[in-house]
Amino acid sequence: MHSQSKLTLPQLIESITPLDNQAMRQAAANIDGLLKPPGSLGRLETLAIQLAGMRGVSGHQVERKQIIVMAADHGVYAEEVTITPQAVTAIQAANMVKGITGVCVLAATANTEVKVVDVGIDSEPLPGVVNMRVRRGSGNIVREAAMTRQQAKDLLCASAQLTIEQAAGGVKVFGVGELGMANTTPAAAIISVITDRDPHQVVGIGANFPSDRLHHKVAVVREAIAFNQPDARDGLDVLSK
Structure with a gap:
């Protein structure tokens, strides 16, 4: 967890102001x-x-830009919802630090920094990666919650605190990215819950998952939602489950 994470969720919500x-x-x-x-x-x-x-300013000169990539592994990987080895998460996070991934090359053309943040990679801490993990990999959502409600809250606040610190250091515009094998499965589950759509309408092939096995991925998402019963009216409940 990021050492400067002292912001509480009510404080974070209170600090969000309307557009100027x-x-x-x-x-x-x-x-x-x-x-x-x-x-x-x-x-x-x-x-x-x-x-x-x-x-709050009308000028469009942006001196510093930054993409923050949140990296984590997902327990639902165990359900065979991806063909990519889970170790690729840590490998790619390390490659991002070296600046040799696609996002880094594209960011460099726009004079944009890339900061990699570990919010749950299933590996030892990686050099050059900001360590904000609350656990080593999330839970398998077919059999348990991804994390506790408190862990989800802690991650939200730590992410906000990191962004505030980077902004204080001169970053004017942020982009956000993600990295983690099997991450499209929990993403589809979240979308299914908050949009009240059936999993077959929102599940995709992700990183080239075989289309003839897509029905399995749909079934995994449906099973995870049935097991955890997330409350669509409660964002933290959805995020943690």
Whole structure:
């Protein structure tokens, strides 16, 4: 767990402020004043205006950008829902630190930093990776919860604290990424619960899982939801299960 994680969940929620409407209006005016047809940049304009509202300033110069990659292993790997060896999680996390993965190459072209955070890799701590793990790998959601409610809360607060510290150090824009073999299975379970959709509508092949075995992955997600009975109205309950 990150040593500076002192933020509580109520404090985190209280610290989230609405978008700055004045900054957004000014940003929109600045964009409309550029030599181009109004609205011709499409969603890029919407994002730029929203970013101004988040930051509270209308300017668009972003000196430092950072992608935070959260890496963890998933106990549901034991249910054979991926064809990739679980050890690849730790291997790729180490490769990201070296800057030799796809995301690192793409980030470098945009002058963007990549920070790798261990939130539950099933390995010994890795050099150069921020250690915020609350456990070594999550639980197998077919047979138990992924983690305790307190562990989920701790991870949320630690992640926020890390982001606050990076922002204080000069990072202006953050991207978020994930790394972990079998991670599309719990992701599909979460989506199924919060959207009230049947697992067969949200389960995909992930990292080239054989399409003729997709029915097995769907069954695993359905079994996990039936076992844990997460409350869709309670985000922490869904996250922890």
